[in-house]
Structure formats: C-alpha cells, structure tokens
Amino acid sequence: MNAIDAVFARLKESGGTALMPFLTIGDPDLDTSLALIREMETAGADMIELGVPYSDPLADGPVIQRASERALSGRLTTIVDVIGLARKARESGARIPFILFTYYNPVLQLGYDRFFDLIRANDISGLIIPDLPIEEDAEVRVLAEQRGVHLIPLVAPTSRQRVEAIASKARGFVYCVSSLGVTGVRSEFAANVDGFLDTVRSAASVPIAIGFGISSREQVARFEGKCDGVIVGSAIVRQIEEQLDLLRDPASRDEGVRRVGNFVRELKGEAAKAL
Structure with a gap:
C-alpha cells in the first residue's frame, strides 16, 4: 500500500485529519x-x-517566491537535491510520507525515466505538478502509477464542470484550492468553499485535502470536519523566514527549528492538549 493511503486509512479509523506542512527545500539550506x-x-x-524551488513559481505568492529565491541563491538547490533529501530524512529516522511539489519544467529537464527512477529510489509517495493540466498529464500519470507513486491533482472552486473529471482520476487525495489566486496567508476563503468541498467529495473516491491560505489553528479546525487533510504552506514558510537569523547560525539553528516546530504543534492542536 502507498504510504499516503496508509496514513489516511489510519486517521479515518481514529477520526483524525492529516496535517500536511509544505517546505521550500533549501531555504535557507539543505x-x-x-x-x-x-x-x-x-x-x-x-x-x-517537499517543495522544489523554482525561478518562476506561477502558483505561489510572495512568501514562497522569496523562499525559492533564497534556496536558489548561493548553492543552487536542484530537483535532484530535493528528491535526495527524502532519502537522507529516511536515514535519519523519518517515517511519514513525502510528497514532491514541483513545476513541470524541472521534471522535463531531468527526463521522465530518470525522474521517476529517483522518485521511487528515494521513497517519495506522491507528486504534485501544479502547472500540468489533466488534459496533458496522461504520460506522467501512467509512469507514476507504474512506480506506485500517486499523481495528486489540484481542483479549484472555478473548476465546476471539470471537478468530476479531475476527481475521478485522482490518486492519493484531491488537493482542493480554498481560494482563487496564488498561495498565501488569508483571513477569508471563497464564499462557496463548503459547497465546493461537498462537490469534490461526492465526485472523489479518494480523500480530499484543502490548501492555499490556511495559517492558524482556528482555520485548520474549521476544515477538519469537512476534509481528510489540511495543507499549510505559506504560513510555515513565513515562520522560517522570521527565524532566518537563528536558522543560518549553526549555534542557534536548533532554537530556530524548535520555534518552527512549535508553530506546527499549534496548528495540529498539540500545544493546546499539553496545557
């Protein structure tokens, strides 16, 4: 069983919701x-x-754009570096599933065969390519399925008549975009977001997760009853940005990492449980 499926199955039994942070790998260093x-x-x-830093991240807002710039400056962080870091994380004891988030051009430049060989060899369970539309993903989808990797689609509130076509082909989960526009912290979501999630749920045979703009424990909790997973990206990347001085200094890096971890605990609700 794919590790993503195993986590969702376990959480379904316990009534839990997956918390799925996003990192721009290489920010500030590997x-x-x-x-x-x-x-x-x-x-x-x-x-x-695991976000692959990219020079033209069309789906990402300014916070993740700046993180990509930092990861691409100095020692250039490549897609091969990001995939390889998954293996290093496994060797250090990590057990949770990894999902590679990359734009299409780095995949194309690497070549499909090498790309998927690396994905499988480095124990990555899922793949998100935001600029690869469903109408053009047939070859990538076949290669992913052959290697047991889930190609995870994004679906937005504007998709309407495409929801069923997208959701019916989904593997792993359907990534539901909470709001229009690029990634970034938001105080409000699309007015019809609950109806949109109901529509995706009815069309999908796999779990659904929501992302884009979720930045607080209250917002995570707001979607826990509606979704199987909640994705938090820009808010975590912003936390990293705020701790850069600590993270860049080997003497204080552990403290910076701990502060980011505490934010994740807060999102998960673990901080409140500890009180």
Whole structure:
C-alpha cells in the first residue's frame, strides 16, 4: 500500500485529519531543511510536501517566491537535491510520507525515466505538478502509477464542470484550492468553499485535502470536519523566514527549528492538549 493511503486509512479509523506542512527545500539550506522535516514529524505532521524551488513559481505568492529565491541563491538547490533529501530524512529516522511539489519544467529537464527512477529510489509517495493540466498529464500519470507513486491533482472552486473529471482520476487525495489566486496567508476563503468541498467529495473516491491560505489553528479546525487533510504552506514558510537569523547560525539553528516546530504543534492542536 502507498504510504499516503496508509496514513489516511489510519486517521479515518481514529477520526483524525492529516496535517500536511509544505517546505521550500533549501531555504535557507539543505541541512536546515532536513532538521525541519524531522522536527515537523515530531511536532505532529502526518505528511510533508517537499517543495522544489523554482525561478518562476506561477502558483505561489510572495512568501514562497522569496523562499525559492533564497534556496536558489548561493548553492543552487536542484530537483535532484530535493528528491535526495527524502532519502537522507529516511536515514535519519523519518517515517511519514513525502510528497514532491514541483513545476513541470524541472521534471522535463531531468527526463521522465530518470525522474521517476529517483522518485521511487528515494521513497517519495506522491507528486504534485501544479502547472500540468489533466488534459496533458496522461504520460506522467501512467509512469507514476507504474512506480506506485500517486499523481495528486489540484481542483479549484472555478473548476465546476471539470471537478468530476479531475476527481475521478485522482490518486492519493484531491488537493482542493480554498481560494482563487496564488498561495498565501488569508483571513477569508471563497464564499462557496463548503459547497465546493461537498462537490469534490461526492465526485472523489479518494480523500480530499484543502490548501492555499490556511495559517492558524482556528482555520485548520474549521476544515477538519469537512476534509481528510489540511495543507499549510505559506504560513510555515513565513515562520522560517522570521527565524532566518537563528536558522543560518549553526549555534542557534536548533532554537530556530524548535520555534518552527512549535508553530506546527499549534496548528495540529498539540500545544493546546499539553496545557
């Protein structure tokens, strides 16, 4: 069984909802990303999206754009580095599923065969390519399925008549976009978000998860009854940005990592349980 399926099955039995943080790998460096992965798992993350830094991230807002710029400056962080970090995380004791988040061009430049060989060899369970539409993903989908990797689609409130077509082909889960526009912290979501989630739920045979703009424990809790998973990206990347001075100094990195981990605990609700 794919590790993503196993986590959702376990959480369904316990009535839980998956917390799925996103990291821009290489921000501020690979060693720190590795430490953050391990800390987030300890803090209660159920899966982690490993973001490949990209020079033209069309789906991402300014927070993740800046993180990509940091990861691409100095020592360039490549898609091969990101995939390889999954193996290093496993060697350091990480057990939760990893999902690679990458734009299509790095995959194309690497070549399908090498890309999927690396994905499988480095124990990555899922793949999100936000700029690869369903109408053009047939070859990637076949190769992913052959290697037991879930190609996870995104569906937005504007998709309407495409929801059924997208959801019916989904593997792992359907990534439901909470709001229009790019990623980023929001105080409000699309007015019809609950109806949208109901529509996706009725069309999907796999779990559904929501992302884009979720930034607080209250917002996570707001969707826990509606979704099987909640994805938090920009808010975590912003926490990393706020701790950069600590994270860049080897003497204080552990403290910076701990502070980011505490934010993940807060999102999960673990901080409240400890009181």
